[in-house]
Amino acid sequence: MPILARHLRLSAAFTVAILVGFTHGASAQVVDNVVTRPLATAPESLKAGRPQTDGTGPSTGVGVFDRMGAKLPDLPPEKDYKGVVDEAYGAYQRGYYLTAMEKALPRAQLGDPAAQTLMGELLADGLGVKRDMKNAAFWYSKGAEGGDAAAMFKYALMLIEGRYVKRDKAKADEYMHKAADGGNASAQFNWGQILTTDNPGDKGLKLALPYYEKSAEQGIADAQYAVAEIYASLPDLPEEKKQLAREWMARAAHAGFDTAQVDLGIWLVNGQNGPRDFVKGFQWLRLAANRGNVVAQNKLAHLYINALGTKPDPVEAAKWYVLSRRAGLPDPELEDFYLGIEDDQQKAAIDAANKFRRLQ
Numbered sequence: 001m002p003i004l005a006r007h008l009r010l011s012a013a014f015t016v017a018i019l020v021g022f023t024h025g026a027s028a029q030v031v032d033n034v035v036t037r038p039l040a041t042a043p044e045s046l047k048a049g050r051p052q053t054d055g056t057g058p059s060t061g062v063g064v065f066d067r068m069g070a071k072l073p074d075l076p077p078e079k080d081y082k083g084v085v086d087e088a089y090g091a092y093q094r095g096y097y098l099t100a101m102e103k104a105l106p107r108a109q110l111g112d113p114a115a116q117t118l119m120g121e122l123l124a125d126g127l128g129v130k131r132d133m134k135n136a137a138f139w140y141s142k143g144a145e146g147g148d149a150a151a152m153f154k155y156a157l158m159l160i161e162g163r164y165v166k167r168d169k170a171k172a173d174e175y176m177h178k179a180a181d182g183g184n185a186s187a188q189f190n191w192g193q194i195l196t197t198d199n200p201g202d203k204g205l206k207l208a209l210p211y212y213e214k215s216a217e218q219g220i221a222d223a224q225y226a227v228a229e230i231y232a233s234l235p236d237l238p239e240e241k242k243q244l245a246r247e248w249m250a251r252a253a254h255a256g257f258d259t260a261q262v263d264l265g266i267w268l269v270n271g272q273n274g275p276r277d278f279v280k281g282f283q284w285l286r287l288a289a290n291r292g293n294v295v296a297q298n299k300l301a302h303l304y305i306n307a308l309g310t311k312p313d314p315v316e317a318a319k320w321y322v323l324s325r326r327a328g329l330p331d332p333e334l335e336d337f338y339l340g341i342e343d344d345q346q347k348a349a350i351d352a353a354n355k356f357r358r359l360q
Helices: 044-048 064-068 087-094 097-109 113-125 133-145 149-161 169-181 185-198 202-217 221-233 245-254 258-270 278-290 294-306 314-326 332-340 343-359
Strands: none
Touching (some): 087 097, 087 113, 113 149, 149 169, 169 185, 185 202, 202 221, 221 245, 221 258, 245 258, 258 278, 258 294, 294 314, 314 343
């Protein structure tokens, strides 16, 4: 029985902060390496997804199509289900949590792994009852012992954290691996992360790639981003995979993953892993910047200065620089530009930056 569960980013092996490499005052002609990446001096907070000094932080995955106002396609008609109806899970899906618990508890006590997992979910989220993480851990452990992939994933996270159960990396790895092999998309991504952490370099990436790919196919944006980065950078991969790097980056960007939006913008501006497109690159960077991504804000300032994908606009350029500088991302070239514009333009930029922060 599927259980809705958020995935956990165990590391940020692929979430690399990137700085723009424009020369101040350059023309908008087509050149190689318009944007450069990565820089080791990029703020660590951008890598780990932690909030910035001014309170901004990366996206949590809200669908980008909703923000762009695009109409989502209709879902395909569901096929008639002729299997056994799980009344407990059906009540859970409809929001009847007490009913779900009443129906799941007897089954859980008799050793049904799916019901045990559902008990853990209800208790962990405080649905219909008071939140009780210790009892949730008990039921997750039982579901994991019974082979339920969702329970193995959730219990593995608890074993990693060591807050409600004793920390046990070996057992956590075992359950995460089993959950990944059992088809849990979040576990597949996290097992890939564990493999890259425990096996530095290309070896870890090669071991992790099959799990990232499976997770990406199931719609996990972090995994889609990881697949894109690996396809673009890992040597000795088949050419047909390398040609799909931008497609996977676009999937992660469309899912609302702001780091993917930034990297896709960079790739489009640079003509990396596909044709160059300044306009689309600008649009993706502007989207990420408006959603609070500090690196995107920095790069957007360069695009406005150099009229790449947009008309030149010194006030907009200065606004985005002010915002990124306040968040702790210095840029000597942008500072020179900012100091060189008129006083009234500086004031207008500061006013615009303040207005942007108030609206967040």
